[in-house]
Amino acid sequence: MICFSKVLREVMIKYLSTFLFWLLVVVMGNFSSVLAQESVYTPKKGLEYIKNEDFKNAQLVYAHLLKKYPKDAAYNYYMGICLLNNKGDLSQAVKMLNFAQIKRVSNKVSYYLGRAHQLSFRFEEAIHNYEKFLKSKSSDSEKNEKANYYLEQCRDSRRISTKIYELSVLDRSSVPREDILEMYSPAKDVGRFYKNGDFFESGVNPNHILFETERGDVVYFSMAQSSEDTMSIYKIQKLLDGWGDSEIVGEPVSSAYNDAYPFMASDGLTFYFASDRPGGFGGFDIYKVYYDNEMQGFLDPINMGVPFNSPEDDFLFVSDEFNEVAWFSSNRETTGDTVMVYKVKWDGSQVRNMVDDPIQIIESARLKLDSDQSDEYGNGRRSRTNKGERDESKKQGLFRFDINDTLQYVDFDNFLNPEALSLFKAGYMMDQQRDSLAFLMKSRRADFERVSNESDRNKIVNEILNLENRVYKLDDQIQEKYLLSRQKELNEIQDRIKQGNYEGLGGRSDESTTLNFDGVFVPEKYSFHISDEFERHYAKRADMYKSLFSENDIASLRYADSLYVWANILNLESACLLEHSTQVQDSEPMKLGNILKKEDSLGDDEVGKTAQMMKESKELKILSNRIYHKALDKKYPIYYLKLKDISRNLNDANSKNILVLSQQGNAYFREAKGILNGPEGLNFESYESWYHKKSWC
Structure with a gap:
């Protein structure tokens, strides 16, 4: 028994020693690891x-x-x-x-x-x-x-981010830059994309991306010019016996900076590319530029803005109108050779709208999936995620387009007439082109201030004058598109009302809400004027109206005439009141300084009455000028469009004369707008004086 206990004790000591040894090894190992870690994390x-x-x-x-x-x-x-x-x-x-x-x-x-x-x-x-x-x-x-x-x-x-797109992001995938094309899947009718190395045997960077049009007759690609390291966009066209020589896509697409990732949309007029030229967000930005068939060249590029562009690299925008989607790539969220490819809804309803809240810009730029809109910036605002909220956002306005004084459209879906919608979209696209030209004009004016060399200043002046002409030309085209769109939409509404099947934006038929031209409120005490004066004014133009204008146009013109008559009546009443207030017997009107002197000799009651009459006279004067303006605003578009229409059907000489009249009217209209919106503010006296000189009504 003693012998067995001794053996057991020796075995237990042996195992305990082994256990303690390995425990010490583990502890020391961990301690060494901690020491090693501490030596790294210093x-x-x-x-x-x-x-x-x-x-x-x-x-x-x-x-x-x-x-x-x-x-x-x-x-x-x-x-x-x-x-x-x-x-x-x-x-x-x-x-x-x-x-x-x-x-x-x-x-x-x-x-x-x-x-x-x-x-x-x-x-x-x-x-x-x-x-x-x-x-x-x-x-x-x-x-x-x-x-x-x-x-x-x-x-x-x-400056650029004052207008943004609010996109629906359908997919976002992080991929190695070399595999980027695997994430793009446009319809065959859009065209095809290749790596340069899959198309050219030599002379270009094999990893850059080229675009071949859907017909396979033009290829756009980028390569470095022989004398410079910067990338430029080139194209080659297919001839009967093979491909022609490459030619650079000229200014304004080409620049002294890197221009690459070309794509021509299916319409053959809208061209997209990426460039690191100044004036953008930084890095590569995506630009859109329109081809002008009349000028046989490209207009000035438009920066696509938020959320397409960021302070990092953004590039390779591709739209697929057949599937109503678009793709673009960016490294704003990635590092190294990895990029993010975004797939977004692109069905023609996406337009840039004004923003006044910086948080909107941030939220738009985040490019989160529609199903994954979480508040990551800690800004205390919840992103719009559900359909109802997005629809409410849409109601707030993709744009603002006044159909008449009480009806304003904010979305493409508001239009009833397809032709009116088409005209509005064309005008809207031109509006963006004008914005681009106006910005370029502003930057060239800033260059003029910085440059002291006379030769350079003269060159810049010529550029500015050319840009101004282009901007004014676009102004006319935009105005005409909008006027025609508004006219066709109003005619559609009026026709539907007559047929009893018009429903307003609120989903109900209400002629008084929709077509009542924001009535100018005339004081009741002046409603005693009989209708004879109105009828006489209408009669002067009745035959002309009937021969030239549609029923709907005539109704609008008669309304404008009634406004003009009212303005004359109130203007006359204003003058009468002023004359009575000064108690002047002769026909010569008195100046304000003399009127004030005259008051010194009157009693308190008379002074109070005089002041009240002068105040009322001034109010009537302002009211009459407002009505004059409204009359012009109603009549001008109808006359302008009719003149344009007539000029197309006359011989060259007559057509030219009519066109001159149309241009003169357009200049008058601009002048009126300038007076109303001048830097010193609204001046009714100047406006009235101008109005009577031009005699538009």
């Missing part, structure tokens, strides 16, 4: 990674350090830089950099904050921080240069 190692721009490893270091020291300002500063460069949580980066700025870690914090806000589409905050950094007079020349560069981008971005 401030020194983090700075080393930052210096070498290895931001992924640096982020691991500072994530570890911040667990221990969350309030350390320097660690917050470097973590913010890592998140910024790794395309991480930008809202978190801003918080950390703000904390570092409060603690005054470095004057470079403002630079990084500027970049974080810029990438978050918060351009006002970005501008503020870049300006703050530049005022600090940092010795870092590279960052000073970049800050100035980014600052200009933010100013351009702030």
